[in-house]
Every structure is written in C-alpha cells, then in structure tokens.
Amino acid sequence: LCQCAIQDSAMAAGSPPPGLVELPLDLTAALAIGDIFSLAPASSACCQLCRQSLRVLRLQTFGDRAAEALLRLVSMGLTGRGADIQEIDASFCRSVTNETIQALPKLPALESLNLDGCQDIDDEGLIAASQRCHGLRRFSLYWNVKATDKGIGRILRAQPCGNLQELCFSGCKLLTDESVQRVLGRAPRLQVLDLTRCPKVTDTG
Secondary structure, eight states, X not given: OHHHHHHHHHHHHXXXXXXXXXXXXXXXXXXXXXXXXXXXXXXHHHHHHHHHHTTEXXXXXXXXXXXXXXXXXXXXXXXXXXXXXXXXXOTTXXXXXXXHHHTOOOOTTOOEEEOTTOTTXXXXXXXXXXXXXXXXXXXXXXXXXXXXHHHHHHHHHHSOTTOOOEEEOTTOTTOOXXXXXXXXXXXXXXXXXXXXXXXTOOSOO
C-alpha cells in the first residue's frame, strides 16, 4: 500500500519515479486472491499493480486449490476476463485437469503455458487448450503419460507458423516421430526442444 501511495503521488505530480510504475511484484505469491480483490480498488496505482501482477499466474502458490484459483482469476476484470494473461505456470498442480482447461475462456495474450506434471491432462485437455491459446511461444508438457500425437498435434497446429520458440515434451511416453515431424513444419524458429525420455521417438524422428 505504501508503494501504491507513493506511486499515486508521483503520477499526480506528472513525474512517476523510475521503477515504481512497472513494479515487478508477484502479488499472488504474497496475498490471497481475496486480498488482491480488496487491494485493487484502494487507488489507481494499486489497481495498476494488481493488473500487472496478474499477467503472470504461478499456480503453485494455491496448492490443492490451483484449478479453482485459475478459474476465478480468468473471470476477473483485473485480468480482462483472461484476455490480459500472458503466462500460466500450472506445473505439478494436480488439481488442473481436462475440465479446468475446458472451462477457460479464450486467452489471446497467452505466450507461455506450462502443464508439467499435470497427470490428469490428456488429448482432450490439449485439444481444449488449442482452442483457447493461439499465440504460444513456450509450451511445456513434461512428464505426461497420457497425451498422444493427436493432442500435441492440435496444440502445434493452433499456433501461427514460426511463433513457437520453446517446447518441452520430456517424459511424454506416447509421443512419437509424428509429433517431431510436425514440430519441424510448424516451428522453424524453435530455439529449445526437449524430447528426452520419450521412448517412442526414434532416430527417424
């Protein structure tokens, strides 16, 4: 609140001090969602700070209630009903399932999606993600034993050609050479590709 008050005063004076307008604070790591709701109306600077913080969602903070928290966050005006979210990290959030992904709105600003260790997400969930996320640059699906080339292929095809820069499929036990070939066609600017521990990927892929 002190930071917000200082920033409000500076903005009123017409000369915001460097570092305050773009304060890099992850509020979700420090405050409960309800507290963020309460903080946002306190001042214009607080509202701006909340909006900036909620562009990146690290769901591990919410423990077993990660899926519930995600669905609540994407329904908030502070995230533009999901339209302003740029990154979702749901790694090892076991509550995030196919049903969670299917309940999401379209996420036009989303550039990074991490579903590492979300063992209850399979092709159905990936197809739902492909219908909502069309601007990904980074996608990670580490340690998934249910997803196949079908779901992974839908994610790849949903992205503009050349948009993807980082892909991690390490530990995807059902991924085959088919997906590798599709990556080559859809991601010519790819910088990182992790296919370790993918037993069905051969030298041909």
